[in-house]
Amino acid sequence: MPGTASSSRLAKAEAHSKHGEATKLEKLIKEGAPGTSVSVNPDKPRKGCFEVRGPGGKTFVSLLDMPRPFTKLKALDVEALAEEVLAALKE
Secondary structure (H helix, E strand, C coil): CCCCCCHHHEEEEEECCCCHHHHHHHHHHHHHCCCCEEEECCCCCCCCCEEEECHHHCEEEEECCCCCCCHHHHHCCHHHHHHHHHHHHHC
């Protein structure tokens, strides 16, 4: 069916709050693969967490228990992460 996302066209991001990085990643994935379903915080997010999962539950990045000021998250290359997710979506 057109307009429906299969499990192979689904990416999930979990972020403690809707971080700018999660929003930016969502935008890059949707631009690179129109029709892809991107879910940010489908469940209650864990505190200090930024995790991205793709098709088949593959984890691309998992930053857990980060203390403020989220240094690891700020150092994350969101563009490279988006490319990695897009490559997996095309497989």
